[in-house]
Amino acid sequence: xxxxxxxxxxCPMTRTMAILGSKWKPVIIYTLSKRHLRFGQxxxxxxxxxxxxxxxxxxxxxxxxxxxxxxxxxxxPRVEYSLTAKGLALLPILQQMCxxxxxxxxxxxxxxxx
Amino acid sequence: xxxxxxxxxxCPMTRTMAILGSKWKPVIIYTLSKRHLRFGQxxxxxxxxxxxxxxxxxxxxxxxxxxxxxxxxxxxPRVEYSLTAKGLALLPILQQMCxxxxxxxxxxxxxxxx
DNA sequence: CTGTATCCTGTTAGATACTG
DNA sequence: CAGTATCTAACAGGATACAG
Numbered sequence: 001x002x003x004x005x006x007x008x009x010x011c012p013m014t015r016t017m018a019i020l021g022s023k024w025k026p027v028i029i030y031t032l033s034k035r036h037l038r039f040g041q042x043x044x045x046x047x048x049x050x051x052x053x054x055x056x057x058x059x060x061x062x063x064x065x066x067x068x069x070x071x072x073x074x075x076x077p078r079v080e081y082s083l084t085a086k087g088l089a090l091l092p093i094l095q096q097m098c099x100x101x102x103x104x105x106x107x108x109x110x111x112x113x114x
Numbered sequence: 115x116x117x118x119x120x121x122x123x124x125c126p127m128t129r130t131m132a133i134l135g136s137k138w139k140p141v142i143i144y145t146l147s148k149r150h151l152r153f154g155q156x157x158x159x160x161x162x163x164x165x166x167x168x169x170x171x172x173x174x175x176x177x178x179x180x181x182x183x184x185x186x187x188x189x190x191p192r193v194e195y196s197l198t199a200k201g202l203a204l205l206p207i208l209q210q211m212c213x214x215x216x217x218x219x220x221x222x223x224x225x226x227x228x
Numbered sequence: 229c230t231g232t233a234t235c236c237t238g239t240t241a242g243a244t245a246c247t248g
Numbered sequence: 249c250a251g252t253a254t255c256t257a258a259c260a261g262g263a264t265a266c267a268g
Contacts, residue, residue, distance in 0.1 A: 153231075
């Protein structure tokens with residue numbers, strides 16, 4: 001679903017899904033909503049995602065202007081990720097997804113379940 | 115993203131995305147929101163989806179109780195699809211996806227753009 | 229009319245080892 | 249610390265032909 005061609009689709013839903021519709025992106029966005037995080041902190045909060053995939057997803061989200069990547073030329077290097085306004089505006093949608101799931105599939109966990 | 119294992123994920127967002135996150139499902143749900151439709155009518159309104167994929171997606175949505183499939187034993191056969199309450203409850207989320215896209219990526223088309 | 233069956237391709241994401 | 253590089257498996261989606 002993250003294929004770039006879908007971002008050119010005529011349907012706004014399809015275009016949004018092209019940005020949001022991969023396994024980890026909603027979780028990454030939600031995790032970054034609470035505070036700016038460094039790469040390692042993000043990885044620590046999502047132990048099930050491999051570092052390669054996390055890197056890939058972060059790069060795509062940056063290209064879509066969902067998040068901001070700030071690299072500091074220090075040793076050891078430090079990179080901070082944070083949501084842009086465009087990314088912050090996705091949070092109500094993610095919130096509704098949580099609520100829909102809890103309403104129709106029982107209260108298995110909270111949105112913080114990661 | 116439609117893998118069944120994701121539906122067992124602890125995160126409610128991931129579980130919702132496992133149901134909603136494929137190329138055509140949002141469009142199918144939106145198309146069915148206006149009225150009950152037969153298989154051929156659905157296919158006609160979404161000329162870009164192949165019949166095999168449409169069948170697959172409808173089957174999955176039925177298994178997830180998003181839509182209702184009613185088959186009439188006539189000749190020629192007739193099958194009608196409609197949204198369940200659970201499926202109808204997804205519409206506000208899809209609506210928000212449309213609005214988010216239009217707000218941040220310009221007004222390329224309406225939700226009806228299919 | 230409403231699908232199945234079969235085959236095929238590109239993409240996603242995971243494992244593992246390595247780098248500035 | 250924050251990634252790259254490489255390889256691989258699984259999956260989603262599409263083309264085409266056929267069936268009840």
